Amino acid sequence: MNILVQKFGGTSVASDEMREHVVHHIRRELASGYRIVVVVSAMGRSGDPYATDTLLSMVGGEKANLSSRELDLLVSCGEVISASKLASLLKSYGIDSCVMTGGQAGIVTDNRFMDARILAIHPNQIEAELELGKVVVVAGFQGQTAKGEVTTLGRGGSDTTATALGVALHAERVDIYTDVEGIMTADPRIVADAAPLEMVTYTEMCNLAFQGAKVIHPRAVEIAMQTNVPIRVRSTFSDHPGTLVVSTPEQHTFASEVQERLITGITQRDQVTQIRVATKDGNYDIQRKVFRAMADQGISVDFISVNPSGIAYTVYDEYADHAEMILRSLDLEPELRRHCAKVSTVGAGIAGVPGVMAQILEALTEEDIQILQSADSHTTIWVLVRGEDMIRSVQALHRHFQLHQANKFSEELGGIACSGA
Numbered sequence: 001m002n003i004l005v006q007k008f009g010g011t012s013v014a015s016d017e018m019r020e021h022v023v024h025h026i027r028r029e030l031a032s033g034y035r036i037v038v039v040v041s042a043m044g045r046s047g048d049p050y051a052t053d054t055l056l057s058m059v060g061g062e063k064a065n066l067s068s069r070e071l072d073l074l075v076s077c078g079e080v081i082s083a084s085k086l087a088s089l090l091k092s093y094g095i096d097s098c099v100m101t102g103g104q105a106g107i108v109t110d111n112r113f114m115d116a117r118i119l120a121i122h123p124n125q126i127e128a129e130l131e132l133g134k135v136v137v138v139a140g141f142q143g144q145t146a147k148g149e150v151t152t153l154g155r156g157g158s159d160t161t162a163t164a165l166g167v168a169l170h171a172e173r174v175d176i177y178t179d180v181e182g183i184m185t186a187d188p189r190i191v192a193d194a195a196p197l198e199m200v201t202y203t204e205m206c207n208l209a210f211q212g213a214k215v216i217h218p219r220a221v222e223i224a225m226q227t228n229v230p231i232r233v234r235s236t237f238s239d240h241p242g243t244l245v246v247s248t249p250e251q252h253t254f255a256s257e258v259q260e261r262l263i264t265g266i267t268q269r270d271q272v273t274q275i276r277v278a279t280k281d282g283n284y285d286i287q288r289k290v291f292r293a294m295a296d297q298g299i300s301v302d303f304i305s306v307n308p309s310g311i312a313y314t315v316y317d318e319y320a321d322h323a324e325m326i327l328r329s330l331d332l333e334p335e336l337r338r339h340c341a342k343v344s345t346v347g348a349g350i351a352g353v354p355g356v357m358a359q360i361l362e363a364l365t366e367e368d369i370q371i372l373q374s375a376d377s378h379t380t381i382w383v384l385v386r387g388e389d390m391i392r393s394v395q396a397l398h399r400h401f402q403l404h405q406a407n408k409f410s411e412e413l414g415g416i417a418c419s420g421a
Helices: 016-031 052-057 068-092 124-131 157-168 202-210 218-227 255-259 285-296 317-329 356-366 387-400 408-412
Strands: 003-008 035-040 097-100 107-109 118-121 135-139 142-144 150-152 173-178 199-201 231-235 243-246 265-278 302-307 310-316 335-346 373-376 380-386
Touching: 003 016, 003 157, 016 035, 016 068, 016 173, 035 068, 035 124, 035 157, 052 068, 068 097, 068 135, 068 142, 068 150, 097 124, 107 157, 118 157, 124 135, 142 157, 157 173, 157 218, 199 202, 202 218, 202 243, 202 265, 202 335, 218 231, 265 302, 265 317, 265 387, 285 310, 285 317, 302 373, 310 317, 317 335, 335 387, 356 380, 356 387, 380 387
Parallel strands: 003 035, 003 173, 035 135, 097 135, 107 142, 173 231, 199 243
Antiparallel strands: 107 118, 142 150, 231 243, 265 310, 265 335, 302 310, 335 380, 373 380
């Protein structure tokens, strides 16, 4: 069977009008000969009747007097309602369909309620329904343990459901539908001439997602990457082909487009605090104590820099006071710089190319933007700037690397990057 997995987020299924767009995409792919598995999120966003945050608010939100197990039972209802609503609409169009919970779809997880990890998928029931010509509508964001307990997969869990099913079913592709027309070179709310990208690699997509791009969850990309199942990120509200996420460019006909591209995109994450702790009199054990204390208190650290004279790292602003209190209890004197932003320059073409950091410095220095800290990997260079400089930093880097021309090479190739996997 030529199987296609389609995932529709909360905005895409929020109303009858939105769901009509969803049906349009399903009908188009059925007409192309695909067997379709549809994964849906809960309808709408916080405040809408069956959105995840709304369901949580019914019992007091984070202060709910319920166990994580019971909270999973509650919030898993949102996706089941959404799946049932869509299946009803499909049947009104004469499209035979069936609804499955995550457990019925064969998704087996560990017992980490509210943030479960998938251990295995047994898609036998899905395959049987596909053989009968049905569209299978699966409630995203959920699975069940080997003992039959309902679990949820954490934020972005519906993306994870979709790509995991794509892998298990040997799908030709997983299409992630959202409210934008693919992956952009920068946040269009910040950069007016941000351009849609026709193709990115899994590694680039993971880096963009981890560093602030919210179009697809990085866990979902990592799962697809294991078996090279292509992902396409596209809009529910148009027929734009979107952005294809693949393994290595050499495996696809548009390899030359990527070889010419140094930088793929700029992304940002705000509301972070830089913490600096000096090492006194060669007492390097301070470094171990600091990071052990953060770990013991469940505080995630990022942007870590360790050298003989001290350490620097970042935490989210909301954890800054707690982190400072912990460090002072260790008789340390931390220096905190609050309300910073992490700006990331991402591109598979960075690896082995000299002068990229020099260009970043050029772009930011011309705008009189101070870099507070930097780090790099083979595909990403990060800089920490003051929060008030974040927007200008993203704009300056986007302009310097001429990312508004991101698709010029694929245009020269006649747009073949849009043709699919």
